[in-house]
Amino acid sequence: xxxxxxxxxxxxxxxxxxxxxxxxxxxxxxxxxxxxxxxxxxxxxxxxxxxxxxxxxxxxxxxxxxxxxxxxxxxxxxxxxxxxxxxxxxxxxxxxxxxxxxxxxxxxxxxxxxxxxxxxxxxxxxxxxxxxxxxxxxxxxxxxxxxxxxxxxxxxxxxxxxxxxxxxxxxxxxxxxxxxxxxxxxxxxxxxxxxxxxxxxxxxxxxxxxxxxxxxxxxxxxxxxxxxxxxxxxxxxxxxxxxxxxxxxxxxxxxxxxxxxxxxxxxxxxxxxxxxxxxxxxxxxxxxxxxxxxxxxxxxxxxxxxxxxxxxx
Amino acid sequence: xxxxxxxxxxxxxxxxxxxxxxxxxxxxxxxxxxxxxxxxxxxxxxxxxxxxxxxxxxxxxxxxxxxxxxxxxxxxxxxxxxxxxxxxxxxxxxxxxxxxxxxxxxxxxxxxxxxxxxxxxxxxxxxxxxxxxxxxxxxxxxxxxxxxxxxxxxxxxxxxxxxxxxxxxxxxxxxxxxxxxxxxxxxxxxxxxxxxxxxxxxxxxxxxxxxxxxxxxxxxxxxxxxxxxxxxxxxxxxxxxxxxxxxxxxxxxxxxxxxxxxxxxxxxxxxxxxxxx
Numbered sequence: 071x072x073x074x075x076x077x078x079x080x081x082x083x084x085x086x087x088x089x090x091x092x093x094x095x096x097x098x099x100x101x102x103x104x105x106x107x108x109x110x111x112x113x114x115x116x117x118x119x120x121x122x123x124x125x126x127x128x129x130x131x132x133x134x135x136x137x138x139x140x141x142x143x144x145x146x147x148x149x150x151x152x153x154x155x156x157x158x159x160x161x162x163x164x165x166x167x168x169x170x171x172x173x174x175x176x177x178x179x180x181x182x183x184x185x186x187x188x189x190x191x192x193x194x195x196x197x198x199x200x201x202x203x204x205x206x207x208x209x210x211x212x213x214x215x216x217x218x219x220x221x222x223x224x225x226x227x228x229x230x231x232x233x234x235x236x237x238x239x240x241x242x243x244x245x246x247x248x249x250x251x252x253x254x255x256x257x258x259x260x261x262x263x264x265x266x267x268x269x270x271x272x273x274x275x276x277x278x279x280x281x282x283x284x285x286x287x288x289x290x291x292x293x294x295x296x297x298x299x300x301x302x303x304x305x306x307x308x309x310x311x312x313x314x315x316x317x318x319x320x321x322x323x324x325x326x327x328x329x330x331x332x333x334x335x336x337x338x339x340x341x342x343x344x345x346x347x348x349x350x351x352x353x354x355x356x357x358x359x360x361x362x363x364x365x366x367x368x369x370x371x372x373x374x375x376x377x378x379x380x381x382x383x
Numbered sequence: 384x385x386x387x388x389x390x391x392x393x394x395x396x397x398x399x400x401x402x403x404x405x406x407x408x409x410x411x412x413x414x415x416x417x418x419x420x421x422x423x424x425x426x427x428x429x430x431x432x433x434x435x436x437x438x439x440x441x442x443x444x445x446x447x448x449x450x451x452x453x454x455x456x457x458x459x460x461x462x463x464x465x466x467x468x469x470x471x472x473x474x475x476x477x478x479x480x481x482x483x484x485x486x487x488x489x490x491x492x493x494x495x496x497x498x499x500x501x502x503x504x505x506x507x508x509x510x511x512x513x514x515x516x517x518x519x520x521x522x523x524x525x526x527x528x529x530x531x532x533x534x535x536x537x538x539x540x541x542x543x544x545x546x547x548x549x550x551x552x553x554x555x556x557x558x559x560x561x562x563x564x565x566x567x568x569x570x571x572x573x574x575x576x577x578x579x580x581x582x583x584x585x586x587x588x589x590x591x592x593x594x595x596x597x598x599x600x601x602x603x604x605x606x607x608x609x610x611x612x613x614x615x616x617x618x619x620x621x622x623x624x625x626x627x628x629x630x631x632x633x634x635x636x637x638x639x640x641x642x643x644x645x646x647x648x649x650x651x652x653x654x655x656x657x658x659x660x
Binding site: 098100109111118187193195200206209212213222317321341353364 | 394400407411471473482492501504562609642
């Protein structure tokens with residue numbers, strides 16, 4: 071009896087060890103490969119997310135320890151901060167106009183290019199170039215000169231006897247110059263549209279035209295419905311990026327969002343609060359509200375998508 | 384006949400659109416070769432004398448010359464490429480080919496970081512890097528790449544790895560190859576297209592990056608090209624347009640060259656995965 075029990079104990083220990091060692095053998099290699107990402111994910115993403123959530127309830131100036139203030143930052147955002155209101159207005163105007171215009175251009179050009187015409191690679195490259203260079207400081211500097219009082223646009227208008235304003239320094243127009251800059255970069259959604267258009271089977275058009283459907287009808291009844299997944303994807307990516315637009319506004323307004331806050335993009339305002347005025351707590355609250363906005367937008371898009379996005383199944 | 388007319392019309396629309404798209408860039412290029420007094424009051428092309436004056440003037444206009452800025456940008460870009468390729472491909476290999484506990488959970492987490500706005504993490508990251516004494520070094524810009532923070536590339540590589548026939552690595556396993564050997568000798572060599580795409584986009588994005596350097600680099604000798612250019616605008620005010628335009632042109636030359644050489648990869652990369660921007 072006792073011998074048997076001891077045997078069993080030894081046996082159990084051995085099998086327990088083998089469970090552990092088997093687990094180690096099965097899972098460790100995967101985790102070793104995942105390790106750099108895991109460290110980055112925990113140290114540079116999850117940790118900072120938690121800490122920024124905490125900071126959003128504090129006053130923190132980097133030098134003295136963070137001081138708990140409860141909901142004060144959020145209260146100030148919604149009730150007592152004209153710059154926040156301006157930043158919201160500017161950002162929403164920007165998203166609302168730049169994204170649909172950009173996508174419309176992208177789709178239009180993609181359809182023209184999808185006709186299997188000569189010179190497709192060249193056109194595609196030319197239209198894509200501005201997107202590629204778009205985020206650079208050089209392009210923002212260029213834009214500033216194009217829309218300056220004596221810039222290209224006004225030189226062009228002068229040919230028709232029109233004396234244009236200084237677009238960049240006029241609060242009525244400055245945001246629109248940035249919207250135009252964004253639309254100018256329609257290249258990358260265009261390329262995604264082109265790839266999507268290529269997936270549409272040609273015989274659907276042939277069948278439709280046999281049934282007497284004109285081009286316009288084919289566009290609305292075949293192209294658009296079959297392209298909705300791509301439209302959906304482009305719209306989400308472009309909107310999320312537009313919410314975070316920073317560099318052009320920073321360069322064009324010298325980092326201030328001037329004139330009269332007309333180019334005070336949300337990301338620019340957040341940057342200034344954090345790194346010019348060192349109101350890190352308030353800036354964290356701004357960041358969390360941005361996250362909330364983007365999450366709401368994404369959730370809303372996915373929820374409504376089942377009514378207008380068609381997946382072929 | 385109708386088809387012919389339509390195609391001519393389409394070409395006309397496309398050609399005019401291309402001109403409209405490219406005119407600002409051509410104007411910038413031309414302006415950088417003009418004498419200063421001609422930049423704004425003549426047509427696009429330099430009338431009489433082309434000159435490289437603006438380039439020499441701009442290159443040395445500031446306390447620190449542009450050669451330093453270019454050097455800094457190149458070092459950061461190259462280290463970022465190495466980091467991204469290594470760390471992202473390792474994670475992607477784990478997600479695509481290995482079995483381990485909570486794999487799906489981690490994969491979902493990775494996908495969620497794709498949506499996360501960088502503004503949410505930047506302030507605590509700044510505090511962390513400051514406590515580590517990394518401000519005014521390139522570490523905050525480079526180390527995250529070695530920790531696969533650009534999850535986008537992981538996603539890209541997972542998609543690609545899944546397309547590689549499983550028989551290949553299973554055969555290697557039969558022959559006694561361990562995971563590291565399979566990753567290094569089979570998966571990576573077969574993944575050149577996706578690695579090249581990731582390298583190109585890493586280069587372009589780090590080269591263009593303005594936000595990161597703006598936050599982490601405060602001494603002029605550490606500046607990247609983008610920061611140097613921005614300082615140029617501020618320090619010379621609006622007086623040296625020639626120099627400013629010349630340096631603007633130079634700052635986009637590396638991107639432009641990449642574009643010319645790797646156009647096919649870039650466009651395929653965009654088309655198949657839907658890159659940002």
